[in-house]
Amino acid sequence: MTIRNGRIDGRKVDVRCEGGRIAAIETAGAFSGDHGPSIDARDGWILPGFVDAHVHLVLAGTVSGQIDLKGCPDRATFEARIEQGLETLRDDEWLISHGWLESDWGGEIPDASWLAAAGDRPAVCIKHDHHACLVNPAALAIALERFGDRTCPAGGEIVRDAQGRPTGLMLESAAWMIVNPVVPTPSVETRRGTTIAASQYLATLGITQVGSMTYAEEVIDVLDAIRDELAVGVAVTMLDRELPIDAPLARLEALDRDDRVRLIGCKAFIDGTLGSRTAAMLADYADRPGERGMLVELAERGELMTWIEFVVKRGWSPSMHAIGDAAARLALDACDHAERFAREAGLEPPKIRIEHCQTVDPADIPRFKTSDRHASMQPTHLLDDGTTVEHSLGSERFDAFFPFRAIHDAGGTLCFGSDWPIENPDPIEGIRVAVTGRDRHGRVVPGTRTVDVATAIRAYTTNARAALGLPPVAIEIGDPADLVVLDRDPAALDWTTETPTVRLTAFRGRVTHRAGI
Numbered sequence: 156m157t158i159r160n161g162r163i164d165g166r167k168v169d170v171r172c173e174g175g176r177i178a179a180i181e182t183a184g185a186f187s188g189d190h191g192p193s194i195d196a197r198d199g200w201i202l203p204g205f206v207d208a209h210v211h212l213v214l215a216g217t218v219s220g221q222i223d224l225k226g227c228p229d230r231a232t233f234e235a236r237i238e239q240g241l242e243t244l245r246d247d248e249w250l251i252s253h254g255w256l257e258s259d260w261g262g263e264i265p266d267a268s269w270l271a272a273a274g275d276r277p278a279v280c281i282k283h284d285h286h287a288c289l290v291n292p293a294a295l296a297i298a299l300e301r302f303g304d305r306t307c308p309a310g311g312e313i314v315r316d317a318q319g320r321p322t323g324l325m326l327e328s329a330a331w332m333i334v335n336p337v338v339p340t341p342s343v344e345t346r347r348g349t350t351i352a353a354s355q356y357l358a359t360l361g362i363t364q365v366g367s368m369t370y371a372e373e374v375i376d377v378l379d380a381i382r383d384e385l386a387v388g389v390a391v392t393m394l395d396r397e398l399p400i401d402a403p404l405a406r407l408e409a410l411d412r413d414d415r416v417r418l419i420g421c422k423a424f425i426d427g428t429l430g431s432r433t434a435a436m437l438a439d440y441a442d443r444p445g446e447r448g449m450l451v452e453l454a455e456r457g458e459l460m461t462w463i464e465f466v467v468k469r470g471w472s473p474s475m476h477a478i479g480d481a482a483a484r485l486a487l488d489a490c491d492h493a494e495r496f497a498r499e500a501g502l503e504p505p506k507i508r509i510e511h512c513q514t515v516d517p518a519d520i521p522r523f524k525t526s527d528r529h530a531s532m533q534p535t536h537l538l539d540d541g542t543t544v545e546h547s548l549g550s551e552r553f554d555a556f557f558p559f560r561a562i563h564d565a566g567g568t569l570c571f572g573s574d575w576p577i578e579n580p581d582p583i584e585g586i587r588v589a590v591t592g593r594d595r596h597g598r599v600v601p602g603t604r605t606v607d608v609a610t611a612i613r614a615y616t617t618n619a620r621a622a623l624g625l626p627p628v629a630i631e632i633g634d635p636a637d638l639v640v641l642d643r644d645p646a647a648l649d650w651t652t653e654t655p656t657v658r659l660t661a662f663r664g665r666v667t668h669r670a671g672i
Contacts, residue, residue, distance in 0.1 A: 156664055157186065161196035161640060163630055170201060172636035172664035180632060196640050197672055199658045202612065203628035204363030204637035205582040206619035208531050209510060209572030212367040212389060213377050214285075216349030217341060218576045222252035224280060229260045230269060237280075238272045249294070249339055250278040253285075253576075256430065258543050266316075267291050267323030279338055281330075283539070284428040285577060288330045289323050294337075302333045310451035327427050327451050346377050351384050358386040358667035360581050361639035361657040364414070366531075366572065366623045368422055368474075370394045371403035374410070382415040386667040388637075390419045390623040392474050398458055404469065414635070414663070419624050420472030422510070423462055425454040426482035429513060429540050429547055434479030437516060441549035448479050459485065463493045467505045472624065474508040474531070480516045480555055483509065487522045494525070508570075508622055512562070513540065514548065514555050523567030529622040530562045531570050534588040534611075535578040541594035544601070553602030559589055560604050569606070570622040571614040583654050586611040590650045608646050636664035640672075 158170045160183050169186050171179040179186070222240035227233040233255065240250060250273050257264055270278045270291040277294035281287075290298065307313045311328030313321050325334050341349070357365065367389050369378065374391050382389075395403040400421060407418045426448055427433025432440050435448040453459045459475075466473045473493060477486040486509045493505050508531040509523075523530055537557050540547075544556055554561070563569055571589065573580040589611040592599050606614075620627055628634045640659040648655065660668040 156191055156661070156666065157193040158201065158638070158640065158659070158661070159183065159193050159195050161199055161201040162644070163201050167198070168201075170630070170638070172661065175636055175663035177630065177632055177634045177636050180630070194659060194666065194669065195672055196659065199640040199642055199672070200644050200655075201630060202639050202641065202645075203616040203620075203630060204639045204660065204662065205361045205615045206364045206366075206623065206625070207357065207362050207572045207575065207580055207582065208366045208508075208570045208619040208622050209533060210365045210367050210575045210580060211369065211577075212353055212365060213346060213350050213369055213373045215576040216353040217346060218253050219349055219353070220341065222250070223254050224252050225254035225256070225283070227255060227259055230263070230265070233260070233265065233269055234272060237270060237278075241272060241276075244276075248276075250276055251281075251338060252279070253281040254283050255280055255289070256283040256539060258430070258539065264324065265289050270323070279334060282431065283577065284430050286330065286428045286433060287324060287326045287431045288334055290325060290334060291323060294334070295321060295323065298334045298337045301337050308332045310449055310455040326431060327433050327449065343376050346373070347381050350377055351381055354386040355667070357580060358660045358662065359657065359670075360583070361641070361660050361668075362387055362580070362582065363637035363639070363660060363662045363667075364388040364390065364620065364623065364625060366390045366392060366419070366619075368392050368394050371407050374407055374416070374418070378416050379410060385415065387662060388414045388625075389416045390625065391416065392419060392472070393421045396421065396423050396453060396462070398453070398462060398465075400462075400465070414625065418471070420474055420508075421466045422474040422476065423453045423459060424451050424476040425459070425485055426450055426477060426479050428478055432547070434514070435481040435485075436479040436514070437481045437484070440547055442546045447481065450482070450485075454482070454485060459489050460492050463489050464496050467493050467497050467502060468500070470503070472506045472508060474510055476510045478511045478513045480514040480519070483512055483515045484519050487519055490522070490525070490528055494527070506622070506624060511536070513557055514552065515558050515562070516555060517561070520558060520561045520565045520567070523562050524565055526568065529568050529570050529618070531572060531622060532557070532559065533572050533574045533578060534559070534585040535573055537588050537592070537600060538578070538595040541600035542596060542598075550601065554604070556600070556602055557604050559606050563606055563610055568618050568621070569610065569614040570619040571611070572619065582615045583657070586615065586645070587650050587654055589614070593651070608650065612645065637662055
């Protein structure tokens with residue numbers, strides 16, 4: 156395949172791809188002879204293909220078949236969507252929905268009465284951040300019976316009213332460990348199909364590679380079986396995290412390690428989210444005096460350092476979810492421990508990813524400078540969390556909130572992603588947010604955090620590839636042919652008013668998306 160009449164750094168060129176790599180780059184029109192199919196880029200700008208360093212690919216496909224509660228402006232709309240969804244279900248099906256966010260309708264926390272239309276049918280409504288869910292009494296009874304214990308696991312909460320009765324809201328481990336195991340999942344065949352479709356959608360956005368957070372069972376049953384049909388390469392980080400993790404990890408280590416589906420590491424959760432006020436903070440939430448969120452799972456049990464030693468010893472990349480500034484500090488402590496452990500054991504320095512970094516105390520920013528530490532951030536999370544930052548954190552912590560620029564200026568490495576399906580996976584939208592600092596309503600979020608366009612693009616390309624252990628793409632001969640063509644020079648735009656459009660996406664030299672060319 157040849158991409159003709161494209162621009163690289165302003166030069167008009169033709170790029171020939173063979174065997175999944177860039178075989179030649181010449182001045183436009185210089186190629187002679189037949190080099191296979193060609194596509195006219197029409198002066199489009201050729202960049203390395205976008206990389207989303209943090210998605211949940213199988214989950215993204217799965218939620219596409221659920222009732223969507225995103226953007227409900229009030230309780231009436233929420234309930235109306237539930238009623239509409241019921242009309243599509245068989246009598247024996249659970250009602251499963253996702254995407255609700257209380258700030259969309261003013262902040263009232265929903266309870267089980269919002270699900271009254273479901274009657275005796277089990278109903279589960281997963282919150283926007285997937286760290287909480289709302290259940291009706293039928294679903295709660297099934298979940299508690301299977302869990303076999305009325306006490307909430309550490310690192311979570313079964314929310315109760317003043318009389319001690321469950322409201323239906325389940326936070327963190329209460330959602331993951333009590334509710335999730337009983338929620339029916341689509342068949343393997345269905346999940347394979349929806350995952351292929353999800354990868355094809357990512358290709359329309361210019362994405363060629365993703366870092367996917369996925370449970371071992373889904374890697375084996377879903378991703379590995381469809382590796383040749385995916386429109387993006389998948390670098391897998393295993394989500395199974397209950398010590399010991401030998402058994403699921405051993406299953407994944409047997410996979411072929413190529414750029415289609417490959418295991419790169421393991422993930423641990425340190426805390427929750429800002430939206431649910433479960434992110435672990437160094438100081439109280441501004442709107443909830445006395446509350447500082449919570450540590451969860453390995454961190455709550457004091458097992459994080461044991462876990463990271465195990466991952467480093469096996470030669471994998473540790474990834475840690477840290478949204479609150481207390482969680483970020485603990486993650487950085489774990490980085491120090493892992494690097495010291497590797498040195499003393501004579502091992503390669505580990506490539507460590509701290510996921511989210513939505514609040515970082517200024518005193519901890521310089522600790523990101525080490526080259527093998529990657530601040531894996533999702534700019535589009537700012538769209539919603541930025542609308543409530545004054546309430547959640549207060550003015551004194553504005554500059555600690557989404558500190559893109561501070562980490563970059565301190566010599567840290569930014570790599571960007573989306574956390575899809577939690578947020579929009581469009582890299583163009585992510586770049587716009589990182590460059591403008593505007594929330595979902597177009598307001599500039601208070602504080603100093605924005606970066607320039609070149610830095611944001613590197614975070615979605617060069618840096619993200621490095622964080623996932625992928626070979627670099629500098630658009631030079633011999634590089635992997637993972638490319639995107641934009642209709643305009645992204646550096647020449649005013650991102651507050653305009654954005655470029657993806658014309659073409661190529662993964663391993665194969666066209667996975669084209670529009671208008």
